[in-house]
Amino acid sequence: MPISHLVERFGTPTYVYDESKILDCVGDLRRFDVIRYAQKACSNIAILDLMRRHGVLVDAVSAGEIHRALTAGYTAGSQPPAIVYTADIFDHDAIRLVVEYGLHVNVGSPDMIDQLGEVAPGTNITLRINPGFGHGHSQKTNTGGEHSKHGIWHTQLEECLRRADHHGLGVTGLHMHIGSGCDLEHLAQVCAAMENAAMTAGRGVVSISAGGGLPIPYRPGETRVGLDGYFQLWDATRQRLENAFGHAVTLEIEPGRYLVAESGYLLAEIRAVKQTGDNLFYLLDAGFNNLARPILYGAYHPMSVAPRDGDARRRLQDVVVGGPLCESGDIFTQEEGGYVVRRQLPAATVGDWLVIECAGAYGFVMSSNYNAKPLAAEVLVRQGAANLIRARQTYADLMRGECIPE
Ligand SMILES: Cc1ncc(COP(=O)(O)O)c(C=O)c1O
Known part of the structure; x- marks a missing residue:
């Protein structure tokens, strides 16, 4: 045009988005059971509506993003959950909305387990684990390792499982997102960390999320990452967990940048x-x-x-x-x-x-x-x-x- x-x-100044490009990128990731759009990348409700109509679920990191997802037509209560609240804290608005709409929470801090347990005992949660390492296109987008505020530190997983149990919260899944704009080498290391964590969490785990972080080519000469190998690594991890647990495990991916940049x-x-x-x-x-x-x-x-x-x-x-x-x-x-x-x-x-x-x-x-x-x-x-x-x-x-x- x-x-x-x-x-x-x-x-x-005006931002212009090409819908067909977004849909091509969604198509690249169809092999994952669930594509969950990290709407922080671009949260206009028209973009969310587009994602929803093409079967892409959504992540929300704040009360505002929950409102955006609801306004774009995502509904709570479905399985796998259409909206997942992933954050390291609940502010007062966020926990109120989570309880009001019965939203699934992906917990990033031990305190969140107690806070949710007090107001919504008996619900299912997933845990976002910081595997002890991270990567990103900049140090500011690295969300793993000990300098990152994100996720539950990997050695605290067992203690968090006990906390959840204390409140009657079921831990049904694990999630790892080590940074934004990672290289595939670092992303691939997450599979082994996930497998370890899932074996610790045990048979209650029915979903694993590879998080986001997929890079896109910005500079001349950079090429698109090949996703075949990446999917195969995650699929193999999922299959080993299915064999160990004796039940199906859903494989999610949670990109932001890859879908819209x-x-x-x-x-x-x-x-x-x-x-x-x-x-x-x-x-x-x-x-x-x-x-x-x-x-x-x-x-x-x-x-x-x-x-x-x-x-x-x-x-x-x-x-x-x-x-x-x-x-x-x-x-x-x-x-x-x-x-x-x-x-x-x-x-x-x-x-x-x-x-x-x-x-x-x-x-x-x-x-x-x-x-x-x-x-x-x-x-x-x-x-x-x-x-x-x-x-x-x-x-x-x-x-x-x-x-x-x-
Ligand atoms: C929890 C979580 N998931 C997904 C993403 C999306 O990352 P990206 O846009 O690099 O795919 C982020 C962003 O850092 C995030 O914090």
Whole structure:
């Protein structure tokens, strides 16, 4: 779809998601018994509705994500549970909703067992285990090992099983998620850790979850991971557990990034082209208020220039791409540690558009109103038609709820 059409209708900055790409990625994972979408990656209710209609279940990490899942039509009470609350704490809203809707909980801290046991004795839970190691595309997305706050430490599993038993909670499954954007080598190590943990937990285990973490190619030359070997490893683990327990064990996977990252584009307009010393800057109307991954992790996103005049033969030049915010770190071409780097992009002038690609995961959901910038619009392209799935925030929205005391 021509960018000029999208910009004319929706303005910039705008997130655009390609539905067919999401469905292709869902298709890649069909061999797992359950695909559970980690909606933290992109939680617009239109995306959740799409997942639901294609048989993908959902994970929620907060009361807000539970509300989103319910609004998108997921219902509680089914088996396997359509909504699973996975977190390291219950805040008051979350535990209230879990009890009200009878939601399944994947417990990430021993305290949660006592808290749930007090208000919902007799229910079934799964335990998220921190296997003692982790990995991620950045240290900030590593969710395993002793520096991670996530999950029940692996040596405390037996104590947690006793706690659950004390409250009459049934431990029906185990879950391990060691980080986001992992390599397959680390992900593969989780199978052995899962098998050990499941043998400790015993025959009550009827489901295992491989968590998320599947990487996608962001940089030129990176290729998609081959999922055959990964599935086979998990399937073999599942089969050994089935043999040991004498009953079926459901195999879940819980990706966020893999399902949505490549479907998403952030459209922005170039509003200034300026030289400072040796650096030529393209300054956009989108900043880290719209896409925080570069400033947070030094994350690399592919970018392309869409010239307003359609000229596809512009010469390439080295540029730094930044945003509008009053903050030096508001740079899309930076490496971890905040080092500004240059990117080869076509020559551009004010009014041309710049598209930041692979922005569907951990993009819009990490937006902020910093510098009083309204949140961007979101658009879903379905069968060639562009549908607005979130209106751009208005300036009235920006101040909603604020008041000046008498
Ligand atoms: C519990 C849990 N499951 C799944 C995910 C999804 O991870 P990813 O988007 O890397 O697949 C996360 C994110 O870190 C998570 O914390």
